[in-house]
Amino acid sequence: MASSNPRYANFTARANLRKRVKAMGLPCAICGKPIDYDLDWYVDPRDGKRKRHPLSYELDEIVPISRGGSPTDISNVQPVHRACNQMKGDGTTKRYKRFMQSRHAKREHSREW
Numbered sequence: 001m002a003s004s005n006p007r008y009a010n011f012t013a014r015a016n017l018r019k020r021v022k023a024m025g026l027p028c029a030i031c032g033k034p035i036d037y038d039l040d041w042y043v044d045p046r047d048g049k050r051k052r053h054p055l056s057y058e059l060d061e062i063v064p065i066s067r068g069g070s071p072t073d074i075s076n077v078q079p080v081h082r083a084c085n086q087m088k089g090d091g092t093t094k095r096y097k098r099f100m101q102s103r104h105a106k107r108e109h110s111r112e113w
């Protein structure tokens with residue numbers, strides 16, 4: 001059975017970690033704004049496809065796995081928005097912050113994405 005598969009074991013540990021971090025209810029470690037932990041999938045009205053919500057919750061490794069960080073150690077992970085996590089690597093922090101501000105501002109006026 002798959003129980004001896006290390007990838008499966010890692011997946012389970014990761015799922016448990018996600019739950020533990022979610023239970024702490026922390027804000028995004030990148031932009032500092034609250035995370036709506038209930039956001040997950042949404043249907044894009046433009047193409048009708050199910051997508052991950054850009055402000056949904058993701059776990060980010062503080063020390064990247066590629067540099068030896070553990071993906072399953074709670075001291076090496078932090079909660080972030082999916083969009084923040086994706087834009088983090090760009091090094092364009094100012095542009096990114098403006099992007100997030102406009103995103104958050106829009107959200108107050110409309111529930112459309």
Ligand SMILES: [Zn+2]
Nearest residue numbers: 028031081084
């Ligand atoms: Zn964020």
